[in-house]
Amino acid sequence: MGKVEEFEELRPLLFSLAYRILGSVAEAEDAVQESWLRYDASPVRPDSPRAYLSTTVTRIAIDVLRSARVRREAYVGAWLPEPLLDDPYQDPARAAELADSLSMAALLLLERLSPLERSVFVLREVFGFGFDEVAAAVGRSEPACRQLLVRARRHMDEGRPRYEADRDEQRELARRFFEALSRGDLEGLRGLLAADVQLVGDGGGKAPQLARAVSGAENVARLLAVFYPLMARTGIGCEPRTVNGQPGAVFRDPDGRVLHVLALDVRGGLVRAVRTVVNPDKLGHLGPVADAWAVDREVRAAHRRQR
Structure with a gap:
């Protein structure tokens, strides 16, 4: 399989990951496109395109989120995520996590987290990445990622609704x-x-x-x-x-x-x-x-x- 085919196969995952980190359709699409440009320009063929591209799009999203937070501080009125009508990534094994993490309420809770906490939470809790993959993606050690996840879960649990949704x-x-x-x-x-x-x-x-x-x-x-x-x-x-x-x-x-x-x-x-x-x-x-x-x-x- 060529690079283009590999990338297109992974595009839904990359977009869904970036959108949950950023809360913006436009910024997520830009992050995915930038990850392709880096992948296409890389002279080395990675053993795992999924790991390479997930790491690349996560790091791009973290950088974008850090600058976006400054802009959001000056935002006029209430800030809400860009609405998404269809999530392109479908994984029956993680359907519940994917659906719950996509809601406006969940994305607003994610806004409480630091960019690293948010990325670790999304990679691990939503998409089920292993801690070794999470650590590689955010550039931190596995123990550090575990601590980031503990803090992220605590913040998310504090704001979670008391009522179940049917x-x-x-x-x-x-x-x-x-x-x-x-x-x-x-x-x-x-x-x-x-x-x-x-x-x-x-x-x-x-x-x-x-x-x-x-x-x-x-x-x-x-x-x-x-x-x-x-x-x-x-x-x-x-x-x-x-x-x-x-x-x-x-x-x-x-x-x-x-x-x-x-x-x-x-x-x-x-x-x-x-x-x-x-x-x-x-x-x-x-x-x-x-x-x-x-x-x-x-x-x-x-x-x-x-x-």
Whole structure:
């Protein structure tokens, strides 16, 4: 098998690994492409292309994450990961770990870790790499990697939800949620939301966004029940999709351009969080992006007329 074929076979793994470290589709794709350039330019044929490329993409991702953290400190408003609709890497033996690690909630927990902790956790806990492979990938000794993993697990366990997520339950609750959303059914929405639910929006200063997170079932239900039906009346369509392994939807303008992506965090029979990504820089991989400011003006004008 030639280098190109070897790389293409491993590309899904490399992207999925880099995305979980970085929380960014664009940056993960760039890291994968850079790993190919290094692999192609290497005069030595490695004994294990998987080990070589996994090490290369991990080290690139660590460097990118270190610089990205500085940028995120100056980010306008809440920062959310770039939404991913389909994970290209499928491994039945690790399906549960892969799905759980892809959610918005899990990626936000990973943000609490240092770049090394995050990389060790992803390699070992999510993808099942041996400690010898992990150590080679991050350039640390095996004992050091074990300590990094202990710290990473502790931070992750501190933030893990108390409720288990059942996939069938998630899908059914999401169906009811989007039905209530389309009707502006305040009571229906309120009954699906946890008492301490949060609505978080990420516009990055480049699209209309919430000034701060909205908390509480009553407040979130009222906001959703007012504005989403208005959006529908202005031609915004709702396309239910799986977003980061969880129930969600892509909202598009009348021309089919992506306006924003919504992801639900469903656990214990209730919606615990509603997260919306509106920042156009985080939506380009999904297709042409709508003018969110123009849509916002239309929705607000429709709201004024309704009142």
